[in-house]
Amino acid sequence: MAEANRKVRHHVIVGSGVAGSQAAETLRECEPDARITILTLSSLLFYNRYDLPKVFRGHRDWREYLVYPAAYYRDWKINVRRCSRVAGVDARRRVIALDHKEEIRFDTLLVASGGRGYIPEDLTDFRPLMHGFSSYTEAMSAANQVPKKGHVIMLGGDMIGLDLARTLLETRHRVTLVAGPNTFWPHEVDEEERPALIAALEQMGIEVVEGADAGGIVSIEQGAPGLSARRVLFRDGTELYGDVVMPFFGLSPSVEFMLGSGVDIERGLLVDPALRTTTEGIYAAGDVCQIWSDAERRYRFYYGWKNVRAMGDLAARNITGSSDPWVPAQDEKLHISGDGKIQSPFWEYA
Amino acid sequence: MGEIKPPTGEPGTPAAGQREYLSDDPRDIGWVKQNVPCQTACPAGTNVPVYIREIIERQYGRSYETNREANVLPGVLGRICSRPCEAQCRHGWPGNGEPVAICHLKRVASDLKDAGHRITERLYSPTGKRVAIVGAGPAGVAAAHDLSLLGHDVVIFEREERAGGMLRYGIPEFRLPRDTLDIELHNALRLGVQIRTGVEIGNKDSQMPMGKLQEEFDAVLLATGCMAASPLPLLGEWEQRDLRGMEGVEYGLDFLMEMHRGVEKTVGKRVAVVGAGFTALDCARVAARLGAQEVTIHIRTAEEYIPVTQEEIFEAKREGVRIKGLRTPVGLTAEGNRLTGIEFVQNRLGGWRSNGRRQAIAIEGSEFIEPCDTIIIAIGQQTANDYLGTRLELDRWGNVRIGVDGMTSHKGMFAAGDYVSGASTVVQAVGHGRQVAKRIDAWLMGRERRKQVVRIVPVEKPLRERAFDFITRQHMPTAQLDERMRDGKHEVELGLDENLAFEEAKRCYLCNLRYQIDVDRCIFCRACIEVAPRNCIKLVRGVEIDEQGAYGKLLETKEWNQVGAIWIDNNECIRCGQCYTACPVQCISISRCELTEVEI
Amino acid sequence: MGDIKPVYLEEKLKEIEDSGRLDYRSKTLPTWCPGCGYFSIVEAVAASLCELNIPNESAVMVSGIGCSSRFPFFVNSYGMHTLHGRALPVATGVKTANDALTVVVVGGDGDGFAIGGGHVPHAARRNVDITYLLFDNGIYGLTKGQTSPTSAIGFRTPTSPYENPDRPLNPLLMVLSYGASWVGQAYAGRPDHLHRMITQAMAHRGFSYLHILSPCVTFDKTHRTYGNLGMQVRDLPADHDPTDRLAAMREAMDDALPALGLYFREERPTLADALDGLVEKAGGELPGKVAAKPARKTARR
Amino acid sequence: MSTDIQISIVGSAGDGTIAAGDILKNALAGMGYKIISFDIYPPEIRGFGKCIARMRITTEQAYSLKHKSDVLISLDDSHAIPHANEVRECGAVIYERASIVQLPEGGHISAHIGPGQLPYPVPIRELAEKSTSANRSRNIVVLGFLAGLLDLPDEAFLKAIARKFKRKAEAAAAGEAAYRIGREFAAQTFKLDDVVFGPPVSTVVPGASVEMINGNAAIVRGALDAGIDTFFGYPITPATSIMERLAIDMPKRGGRLLQTEDEISAISAVIGAGFAGARAATSTSGPGLSLMAEMLGMGVIGEVPAVIFVSQRGGPSTGLPTKTEQSDLHMAVFGGHGDAPRIVIAPTNVDGCYRCAGKAFELAEAYQTPVIVLVDLYLSNRYETVVFPARPPFEADVNRKPGKQLAGAPYKRYALGGDSVSPRAIPGEKGTMHVVTGLEHNELGRPSDQGEMHEAMSRKRHEKLQGALKHPDLTVCKRFGDEGAVDVGVISWGSNFGESLEAMLKARGEGIRCAAMKVVMLSPFPTERVAAFLADCKEVLVPELNYQGQFANLLQAHVARPVTRLNRVPGEPMKVEDILEEIRRLAGKKAAQKAA
Structure with a gap:
């Protein structure tokens, strides 16, 4: 019995998003007896972040967002440790230190911690006056702040934000976008394509302000009582009033717990095409990893639900013995369809 | 057993009736080194807990003087120090929060001291010995100050028009206002140090030959720093080409020095800075102030490994500077003599270098070009030795080699600072200047005149409350972005006011307080463990002793018949004082342990 | 303020380990409230057993019910944890069965002078050769802080919410009058002295009664605290004659400023001696004269 | 919307677990909810024992x-x-976010939270130290967090905290600070919207008062309402708090309470005071009752009224002093020497504690005998919301007095005949002087070792108690559930009846025909009514918290018929599910027999 136990491998996954959850499922399929543990900061089981705009439609019950019921985790023997912050990883001892002073031994580690909303450094002072949208809790907090038909000021305008904007417009909210270099992130849009895309946004009903033309944001302020809750001031003296200000500048990978682990990091964890990091037994998948692209001769990120899910699946297969290379699963082109509407692969999700 | 002496009657001696002990036991010296990590990390050995305590007591002048004992430029280092202390601060250890803003508090001592503050220093009587110092940078100034205190006659020779070296010519004014620098340099040198500026040592006609110094002085200290910018190693056709004189190419240090000498500098629209140190960051930020629209710092490895403070990176980014990693320049593109772009190769991270940083390994065939109008090359500085009349032994990095006595291969010729270590930090230069000054003194006088001991003074109460530990790090107020950019000299960091300083100072754990249980009086009741906020009080059966003779890890046990003592693990202890109050038989004592020097 | 001369841990640990007193501790960590004075007592008992060089297996700790009575679990020796107030009779049985054993009875003020008060005089007058350590904290700790027979007048507890109307007993005076052959007093806050007294009490042949003042850190925040006790206790006068029972009683009368030290000591036949004597008188034969007592070193100090 | 929420707080002795539970209960009761709660704590004051404060908060009073x-x-x-x-699924686990010491894998509770439950890590210790510079107030911090999480009003909590620390202003201020910091922290956290408090229902009738109170406190209130004059006692878990509460309240009413040196002394003093005409009582637990047994015999033979409140705990000997058990029934009913009949009543809930405690004094006086009110730790410490009537439902004085004596006729303290209850005279009254003795005696109370007399007196002492079965306004036993013939009848006593009743009601919900009976008076035994009930039942289940089946024994001693015994001694209340399972099994067995 003891002998048998020793052979059971412990696969630990950091992150319970699309990549982590897919990886857990594939791992279970490949190794029916392995121990699988997911560590996540979230207090909820895997839920669909793409569904979060629904909070503005009045869907407030967290259960609606869960992808799988609790029974799934029991049946599949996937142990999810929620509210668990990883403090550090000791690659040599194969131990993960949790913030609350517990150590977890692993045989293989898959880092799928994703990314968090990036806020440009010149706006960090105003963080308390902005509403994030990267978790159910944050989304609820933003939704609670906006009155019916209220006004949302969206900064940056990455594809996550623009997706939310589509819902907000349908729910008869007013949306003002302060556009900038991160608009349409993660699509890389060149100078020529941009005007048409901005025009398409305006056609959707989004009021677009070019941030650079206004000299950039000088400050975000709390509105006086009885007036709009937020005021955004630009260098050229113009200003915007709204109920909430939401930053959408793309994601920055959540890697701080891996600093000092010996695993190579530039902005994300650097992995080879098989999603192996530079440390044996440690893999990465999803928004947190920068994958070496042989074709482009550089490390790059791949975004989008299908890509991330495919990465989780691939990492799990490679952890359990395969050695397949990464092939993007999703077209990355942003285009305007015949009816003048923006079409993005990042908005397609199941 | 440590040496026990009666009260010394020195300034700062505790009130009558109390006692103090001076110990040179390695276990006590080891205790301070291990327990006061900030002081240990400081190359100058600044007594951090004491000066922070003095700020809590609102004795800013005394705090300033405590600083000056180790470092004669507190106002300067309170701004631009690389803060090795904060990286080691116990408050920043896992689970404890963020480090105390030690550097900002140093500046507080300087900013808030009384306008009529009087400097007090103890002087030795004149020795009649003469010392020449070449270079009025931080190392030279620190050494000059100490040597003059020790009674020697010191003359500094400085090539530039004014003293300060790197501080004046290498650091932008938005980080270091010049009036602060001027005052502190003046104070450092006021004890009879002669300074002769505009005097270049060398073999040319206009220069003063080194041989003359050797004749006239009993000792010569070389502290000329690293003032020559390192060239950019490019490949292929660019490998042999001299970039100087090419339009759009600047060398970082030269760029800054020229600017500070008064030359009007300009940059193009798109500026690329190559390099990863303070100089690179300074150049990028200066470029942003000179009106560049896009400033990017290109680094070979990743942000994680670059040797500057996180705050510095953050402020640079806030000013619009971008950092791009994993790239090494291999060539330039140009139209005629005008730069149009840089060719980079994509890197992967390689093994670890001895300095704790990473190697970058180029990936074959991954070259790419980024367009730019100006490149500022700030990949490092080198020493220049051509002014010496004699050949000195060098190490393999081309820096001058000195012995444990601080002396170069040439008798009577000493060297300190960056000139010895290669480009490093100001605080290292100051620390090294002091160290070498002590060596020079020993050499001149034929014996060590001072030695290091631990002064142990009883303290009657914990001085802190547990609630202090939850105060978060106070943010340094900074100038508004548009103000900064409008005037390139406008200081970015505004300094902590009295209230912010008080809050921040309260955060300091005062690690120099040693909490100790009298095992003979301890009744093993564990009342102290009950109130301990961390795993800081332990049931111990033994203790490891390291090769220096200092204490290592405490060996714990849960078996009652193994418990030889209940002991406070000062390394875990956050000096909250809870145990002191809880002990029913008052067997916990607190003593302040600080490194000091006594005359031999 | 203590001496601030640095103490070097490894030297201290070696000194403690070499002393051998850790051998007298069990493996179990005592479960009293942190800060409890009883820690001091168990530590002193271990040190005394060590100092007297009593083999662990020859020692028996007997207790009743109460906080103090957990004591046997923390000493590396034989022990009995009996019923409330009935420790002394049990110990008498143990001692009568095997005179070679060193029997220490521990109990609290409630155990000894409330429910078990009827047993004390008899153990004393019979001069059973046991050591009775009376842990006096003036309160009932285990039932969460009611008055005890040694609680002060005016003491407020859950069962005396207005105030305790009863005057406290003076156990020292009682025990002196009961005819105990060794009577002393110590204080948990003075561990050194406590240890010396316990050593002497154990070394005494006959019924030794050591009254140990201790605070209850959990339920008594007003009366018998470390702070108050520390100020109240004094030493017996240097010229006190421990063979003078009346002088001892005079000193014992001062319960406001309790004096620490040896009040009274006399050598007289023990219960075992008396029983042996009866056997002799009856003309019987002793069953192979009980083996000599285990060797005892005399106190080191 | 009706509320039915259960909250458990688990900690180590010294963590303030029970105190936190008290504050929470008081706060919720103050808001108008009904509460039933039961705390579990270890014998050590400090150290490492486990404490649990567990409460169920409902709109209507629950049974278990x-x-x-x-x-x-x-x-x-x-x-x-x-x-x-x-x-439960979707329930919440609130815990300390960070440990001080390094934990082994799985050493943190977050490793044990199932996928269906919601984790709530809180930096409890840090918040406590931050707010009060000490870690003692961790328990209040979590209450603040809980209040924030469940959106409960601050006032109720702050009032409950102030009440807890009433004599210590500094502690109350620290408590408030700790509460607020916990509440503030909850504002930042994910809301638990699954646990919803519906509006409380007010059931207060005019003049009555509603209080959240535990069994011991209810006993105290009953004793006070019945006019208790003197009390002598000795602390013993779990009865101590009866004495502690009386110590506060009795002097206010001119009563006298004394903590004696032991139970032997306590019962002696009670008998003395009873002889002198006072309403006197003591309280104890099993071990104390054993000590009192001898003096109890004296009370029986002397026909002196005395009330003994007994709260059972796990035995024998010191046993499980902080755990509940129903294993002193034999001793209460039969214990002692000689033929010593006494009245034993065992309430089944907190309201019953109040009524039985008050009625005990009536019974003691009416039948001139010691009366034992038998509860257990579970009921003593269990909190329920009780509606107290505006006027106490107890007779202040039911002494049968000798009246004016005919000149020259001797006063017969122990007169035989009639209902066997003799007129009782009290010292101080003229013309009725007599001696109470522990020796067998004649009608005058003079010693007598005549066989006839002993027979007559023994019969008198037994027969007079029969009257107690018809004592006014006293529930002797009661039937619940289906009328008429049933498949399964559950019969139980004491604290355990709540679980039995709940299980029976659930079984009915499942379509099983069943009924339950509680028996309050154990001695004398209500044989007729119990036999009638048993005759209706095809199967009889007797669940109780002792190993021997002491109640089943008693039952079968009076009514000879087979019963199914369900005996558990886990130190904790029986699980409703276990009883229900047994009912199902018995119902199934019946069905199977029918089918066959």
Whole structure:
């Protein structure tokens, strides 16, 4: 019995998003007896972040967002440790230190911690006056702040934000976008394509302000009582009033717990095409990893639900013995369809 | 057993009736080194807990003087120090929060001291010995100050028009206002140090030959720093080409020095800075102030490994500077003599270098070009030795080699600072200047005149409350972005006011307080463990002793018949004082342990 | 303020380990409230057993019910944890069965002078050769802080919410009058002295009664605290004659400023001696004269 | 919307677990909810024992605790981990976010929270130290957090905190600070919207008062309302708080309470005071009752009224002093020497504690005998919301006095005949002087060793008690559930009846025909009514918290018929599910027999 136990491998996954959850499922399929543990900061089981705009439609019950019921985790023997912050990883001892002073031994580690909303450094002072949208809790907090038909000021305008904007417009909210270099992130849009895309946004009903033309944001302020809750001031003296200000500048990978682990990091964890990091037994998948692209001769990120899910699946297969290379699963082109509407692969999700 | 002496009657001696002990036991010296990590990390050995305590007591002048004992430029280092202390601060250890803003508090001592503050220093009587110092940078100034205190006659020779070296010519004014620098340099040198500026040592006609110094002085200290910018190693056709004189190419240090000498500098629209140190960051930020629209710092490895403070990176980014990693320049593109772009190769991270940083390994065939109008090359500085009349032994990095006595291969010729270590930090230069000054003194006088001991003074109460530990790090107020950019000299960091300083100072754990249980009086009741906020009080059966003779890890046990003592693990202890109050038989004592020097 | 001369841990640990007193501790960590004075007592008992060089297996700790009575679990020796107030009779049985054993009875003020008060005089007058350590904290700790027979007048507890109307007993005076052959007093806050007294009490042949003042850190925040006790206790006068029972009683009368030290000591036949004597008188034969007592070193100090 | 929420707080002794439970209960009761709660604590004051404060909060008064809690608060993971699976699906686990010491894998409670439960890590210790510079107030911090999480009003909590620390202003201020910081922290956290408090229902009738009170406090209130004059006692878990509460309240009414040196002394003093005409009582637990047995015999033979409140705990000997058990029935009913009949009543809930305690004094005086009110730790410490009537339902004086004596006729203290209750005279009254003795005696009370007299007196002492079965306004036993013939009848006593009743009601919900009976008076035994009930039942189930089946024994001694015994001694209340399972089994057995 003891002998048998020793052979059971412990696969630990950091992150319970699309990549982590897919990886857990594939791992279970490949190794029916392995121990699988997911560590996540979230207090909820895997839920669909793409569904979060629904909070503005009045869907407030967290259960609606869960992808799988609790029974799934029991049946599949996937142990999810929620509210668990990883403090550090000791690659040599194969131990993960949790913030609350517990150590977890692993045989293989898959880092799928994703990314968090990036806020440009010149706006960090105003963080308390902005509403994030990267978790159910944050989304609820933003939704609670906006009155019916209220006004949302969206900064940056990455594809996550623009997706939310589509819902907000349908729910008869007013949306003002302060556009900038991160608009349409993660699509890389060149100078020529941009005007048409901005025009398409305006056609959707989004009021677009070019941030650079206004000299950039000088400050975000709390509105006086009885007036709009937020005021955004630009260098050229113009200003915007709204109920909430939401930053959408793309994601920055959540890697701080891996600093000092010996695993190579530039902005994300650097992995080879098989999603192996530079440390044996440690893999990465999803928004947190920068994958070496042989074709482009550089490390790059791949975004989008299908890509991330495919990465989780691939990492799990490679952890359990395969050695397949990464092939993007999703077209990355942003285009305007015949009816003048923006079409993005990042908005397609199941 | 440590040496026990009666009260010394020195300034700062505790009130009558109390006692103090001076110990040179390695276990006590080891205790301070291990327990006061900030002081240990400081190359100058600044007594951090004491000066922070003095700020809590609102004795800013005394705090300033405590600083000056180790470092004669507190106002300067309170701004631009690389803060090795904060990286080691116990408050920043896992689970404890963020480090105390030690550097900002140093500046507080300087900013808030009384306008009529009087400097007090103890002087030795004149020795009649003469010392020449070449270079009025931080190392030279620190050494000059100490040597003059020790009674020697010191003359500094400085090539530039004014003293300060790197501080004046290498650091932008938005980080270091010049009036602060001027005052502190003046104070450092006021004890009879002669300074002769505009005097270049060398073999040319206009220069003063080194041989003359050797004749006239009993000792010569070389502290000329690293003032020559390192060239950019490019490949292929660019490998042999001299970039100087090419339009759009600047060398970082030269760029800054020229600017500070008064030359009007300009940059193009798109500026690329190559390099990863303070100089690179300074150049990028200066470029942003000179009106560049896009400033990017290109680094070979990743942000994680670059040797500057996180705050510095953050402020640079806030000013619009971008950092791009994993790239090494291999060539330039140009139209005629005008730069149009840089060719980079994509890197992967390689093994670890001895300095704790990473190697970058180029990936074959991954070259790419980024367009730019100006490149500022700030990949490092080198020493220049051509002014010496004699050949000195060098190490393999081309820096001058000195012995444990601080002396170069040439008798009577000493060297300190960056000139010895290669480009490093100001605080290292100051620390090294002091160290070498002590060596020079020993050499001149034929014996060590001072030695290091631990002064142990009883303290009657914990001085802190547990609630202090939850105060978060106070943010340094900074100038508004548009103000900064409008005037390139406008200081970015505004300094902590009295209230912010008080809050921040309260955060300091005062690690120099040693909490100790009298095992003979301890009744093993564990009342102290009950109130301990961390795993800081332990049931111990033994203790490891390291090769220096200092204490290592405490060996714990849960078996009652193994418990030889209940002991406070000062390394875990956050000096909250809870145990002191809880002990029913008052067997916990607190003593302040600080490194000091006594005359031999 | 203590001496601030640095103490070097490894030297201290070696000194403690070499002393051998850790051998007298069990493996179990005592479960009293942190800060409890009883820690001091168990530590002193271990040190005394060590100092007297009593083999662990020859020692028996007997207790009743109460906080103090957990004591046997923390000493590396034989022990009995009996019923409330009935420790002394049990110990008498143990001692009568095997005179070679060193029997220490521990109990609290409630155990000894409330429910078990009827047993004390008899153990004393019979001069059973046991050591009775009376842990006096003036309160009932285990039932969460009611008055005890040694609680002060005016003491407020859950069962005396207005105030305790009863005057406290003076156990020292009682025990002196009961005819105990060794009577002393110590204080948990003075561990050194406590240890010396316990050593002497154990070394005494006959019924030794050591009254140990201790605070209850959990339920008594007003009366018998470390702070108050520390100020109240004094030493017996240097010229006190421990063979003078009346002088001892005079000193014992001062319960406001309790004096620490040896009040009274006399050598007289023990219960075992008396029983042996009866056997002799009856003309019987002793069953192979009980083996000599285990060797005892005399106190080191 | 009706409310039915159960909250458990688990900690180590010294964590303030029970105190936190008290504050929470008081706060919720103050808001108008009905509460039933039962705390579990270890024998050590400090150290490492496990403490659990567990409460069920409902709109209508519940009969027992639920098996699964909605919220679990851990103040000590090592104790709470085994209880993590007692949290229902979508329930919450609140715990300390960070440990001080390094934990082994799985040493933190977060490792034991099932996928269906919601984790709530809180930096409890840090918040406590931040707000009060000490870690003692961790328990209040979690209450603040809980209040924030469940959106409960601050006022109720602050009032309850102030009440807890009433004499210590500084502690109250620290408590408030700790509460507020916990509440503030909850504002930043994910809301638990699954546990919803509906509006409380007010059931207060004019003049009556509603209080959240535990069994011991209810006993005290009953004793006070019945006019108790003197009390002598000795602390023993779990009866101590009866004395502690009386110590506060009795002097206010001119009563006298004395803590004697032991139980022997206590019962002696009670008998003395009873002889002197006072309403006197003592309280104890099993071990104390054993000590009192001898003096109890004296009370019986002397026909002196005395009330003894006995709260049972786990035995024998010191046994499980902080655990509940119903194993002193034999001793209460039969214990002692000689033929010593006495009245034993055992309430089944907190309201019953109040009524039985008051009635005990009536019974003692009316039948001139010691009366034992038998509860147990579970009922003593169990909190319920009780509606107290505006006027106490107890007779102030039911002494049968000798009246004016005919000149020259001797006063017969122990007169035979009639209902066997003799007129009782009290010292101080003229013309009725007599001697109470422990020796067998004649009608005059003079010693007599005549066989006839002993027979007559023994019969008198037994027969007079029969009247107690018809004593006015006293529930002797009561039937619940289906009328007429049933498949399964559950018969039980004491604290355990709540679980039995709840199980029976659930079984009815499942379509099983069943009924339940509670028996309050154990001695004398209500044989007729119990026999009638048993005759209706095809199967009889007797659940009780002792190993021997002491009640089943008693039952079968009076009514000869087979019963199914369900005996458990886990030290904790029986699980409703276990009883229900047994009912189902018995119902199934019946069905199977029918089918055959």
